[in-house]
Amino acid sequence: MKEQLARNISTYRKERGLTQEELAQTLGLSFQAVSKWENAQTMPDISLLPALSRTLQVSVDKLLGYVSQDKPVTVYEETYKTQEYYWGTVPNEVCYQVLQLMPPTKHVKLLDIGCGEGKDAVFFARNGYDVTAFDVTDAGVEKTKKLAAQTGVHVHVFKADIVDYRLDTHFDILFSSGVLHYIKPDFRQEIFENYKQFTNPGGMHVFNAFVGKPFIAPPPENEPYAFNWYSGELLAHYRDWYIRDSAEIVFDCNSSGIPHQHAMSKMIAQKISDIRV
Ligand SMILES: C[S@@+](CC[C@H](N)C(=O)[O-])C[C@H]1O[C@@H](n2cnc3c(N)ncnc32)[C@H](O)[C@@H]1O
Incomplete structure (x- = not known):
């Protein structure tokens, strides 16, 4: 503390x-x-x-740095309490893209924001990155530690709420999957300024965010603290960075055992120190 x-x-x-x-x-x-x-x-x-x-x-x-225990911040606190890994232990495919774009041939510091049960954080640590990770759930933090120990790697993992957490040291890569919708729209500008400020020149942000679409029903999980992004909103924070990759996709999901769809904006942006505007 x-x-x-x-x-x-x-x-x-x-x-x-x-x-x-x-x-x-x-x-x-x-x-x-x-x-x-x-x-x-x-x-x-x-x-x-x-x-x-x-x-x-x-x-x-x-x-x-106290996260209130009075309200369930997320449905995942309960979900992660089982022995099984709800999201599995296979890394997100974008992790392999990161490996290609910025292999840890030098010391590379990576932060996984909302690491869940740690499948991606542990993948990065196993591949030689210096990994820090946080999630708002105690159960997710414990499972990330357990997965790291089983894999024989170290991940510096702790509990924090994305809404309150601010960077005060620099990273080379910020990574976040399926989490940014927990930032209220009003806070996004300030939080993203902080993320960008504490990214080393040449560093990357590898992010995705759920976007609202009129033709997609709200997800079955009732999450009062979740706020969809708009199409293009994520990219709008990176007008002064180099966009290495970007897409908007619609995919099927079976979380909660109820088939549904999500729309998602995906982006890899790189901080370029020498930009000619
Ligand atoms: C869809 S899961 C994604 C987990 C992980 N990134 C992955 O891809 O496996 C969303 C995660 O966001 C976390 N989360 C929810 N609200 C949060 C908050 N306010 N601050 C930090 N993490 C939060 C949840 O605990 C959960 O682990």
């Missing part, structure tokens, strides 16, 4: 445009105190949390 808190203080302070000194002054502290929090050397005293959360304009829950 200390590290999560340290990351959050640093991220939200920067988002509010405050220096360590300015934050410290507001709280009547020395800037060294703030610096120590952000380096995870110490934690703020509990009595400071209300003032800290007010100044950073973020709830204490969010600051502490």
